[in-house]
Amino acid sequence: MTSIKYPLITPHFDAAEERNVLDCVRSGWVSSRGAYVREFEKRVAAYCGAQYAISTSNGTTALHLALVALNIGPGDEVIVPSISFIATSNAVVYTGATPVFVDIERAHLCIDPDCVKAAITERTRCILPVHLYGHPCNMDAIGDAIGGRDIFVVEDAAESLGAEYNGKHVGAIGDIGIFSFYGNKIITTGEGGMVVTNSCELYDKMMILRDHGMDPQRPYRHKYVGYNYRMTNLQAALGVAQMDKVDLFIKKKREINSYYRKYLSELPQIQFIDESPEANNVYWLNTILVTTFVSHEERDALIRKLHACGVESRPIFYPLHLQSIYSCSTSAPVAESVAVQGVSLPSSVDLEESDVFEICRHVKTCLS
Numbered sequence: 001m002t003s004i005k006y007p008l009i010t011p012h013f014d015a016a017e018e019r020n021v022l023d024c025v026r027s028g029w030v031s032s033r034g035a036y037v038r039e040f041e042k043r044v045a046a047y048c049g050a051q052y053a054i055s056t057s058n059g060t061t062a063l064h065l066a067l068v069a070l071n072i073g074p075g076d077e078v079i080v081p082s083i084s085f086i087a088t089s090n091a092v093v094y095t096g097a098t099p100v101f102v103d104i105e106r107a108h109l110c111i112d113p114d115c116v117k118a119a120i121t122e123r124t125r126c127i128l129p130v131h132l133y134g135h136p137c138n139m140d141a142i143g144d145a146i147g148g149r150d151i152f153v154v155e156d157a158a159e160s161l162g163a164e165y166n167g168k169h170v171g172a173i174g175d176i177g178i179f180s181f182y183g184n185k186i187i188t189t190g191e192g193g194m195v196v197t198n199s200c201e202l203y204d205k206m207m208i209l210r211d212h213g214m215d216p217q218r219p220y221r222h223k224y225v226g227y228n229y230r231m232t233n234l235q236a237a238l239g240v241a242q243m244d245k246v247d248l249f250i251k252k253k254r255e256i257n258s259y260y261r262k263y264l265s266e267l268p269q270i271q272f273i274d275e276s277p278e279a280n281n282v283y284w285l286n287t288i289l290v291t292t293f294v295s296h297e298e299r300d301a302l303i304r305k306l307h308a309c310g311v312e313s314r315p316i317f318y319p320l321h322l323q324s325i326y327s328c329s330t331s332a333p334v335a336e337s338v339a340v341q342g343v344s345l346p347s348s349v350d351l352e353e354s355d356v357f358e359i360c361r362h363v364k365t366c367l368s
């Protein structure tokens with residue numbers, strides 16, 4: 001077995017995380033009551049310029065909580081990009097609503113607003129744009145596609161904490177935004193998630209739904225069939241320490257991307273994900289498209305060869321509309337083509353320029 005010198009992403013912790021977690025253990029505040037939970041929520045809300053934030057057990061429960069709070073259910077359609085992690089569309093299925101998959105834009109791998117417009121029907125209740133791999137979606141064009149209809153926007157910003165669109169933080173642009181703090185995301189709490197919103201009404205409802213639907217004024221009387229989607233103080237203790245470093249992480253992520261561009265620019269078959277003029281990409285992952293690839297097999301061979309050199313890499317998400325668990329007749333040619341050509345390269349914040357140089361050297365050898 002080859003040892004992996006360059007994993008895709010490892011978390012970055014220092015003494016602050018150790019101190020906060022130890023504080024929870026020593027004080028006994030290890031469940032979801034505890035000072036770190038509120039502090040973490042306040043920090044994330046302030047950071048992304050949202051009025052309210054509610055922490056959750058993970059990003060998937062955050063997505064589900066958001067959709068339930070908007071009363072989305074059977075008979076409703078939710079428009080989802082065809083390239084995302086399965087959690088995006090599964091959350092729609094949990095509510096009983098139908099995910100409607102649409103194509104993405106090749107330049108940024110984000111949902112194509114023209115396809116959104118074409119997919120809107122009488123039943124459309126919500127658009128679920130995913131800010132993929134750190135790049136914000138074209139939110140203005142999505143707003144234009146909605147054109148004043150009564151359709152909600154839930155942003156899946158799981159991979160993109162800190163990314164900006166026209167100077168606004170993603171997550172705080174639509175009706176509700178969600179983040180994930182899984183071990184490889186921009187910041188991590190181990191497992192964890194957050195919903196953010198500017199609506200007081202949605203905030204109140206999501207607070208109740210997250211805690212078994214219990215009426216805050218009347219203990220053990222329940223307004224809804226709710227959930228236990230709470231984050232623990234232990235998780236939030238990590239989150240508070242990570243928030244002190246989020247801007248540093250993003251700065252490092254952007255630098256790492258510039259090194260990849262520098263060292264791979266001579267390869268004409270490699271295409272990078274552009275940063276659109278209104279966007280600030282946080283480059284959660286460094287993803288390249290190898291434009292000469294026409295089959296999954298070619299892409300898998302590159303991943304295998306890189307692995308043999310100690311470099312971990314990953315394919316782009318498999319198109320959701322082609323997943324066997326969903327049966328749909330959608331066609332999304334851009335999604336299908338990038339799924340064959342896309343490979344994500346190591347993107348840990350601890351990578352130095354010399355590391356990226358070495359990784360790129362392996363990429364060049366493996367491609368030649």
Ligand SMILES: *Cc1c(COP(=O)(O)O)cnc(C)c1O
Pocket residue numbers: 058059060061084085087088130156158159180181182191192193
């Ligand atoms: C990670 C991720 C999620 C789910 O988050 P978890 O915390 O793993 O549940 C949802 N959507 C996208 C786009 C993701 O990358």
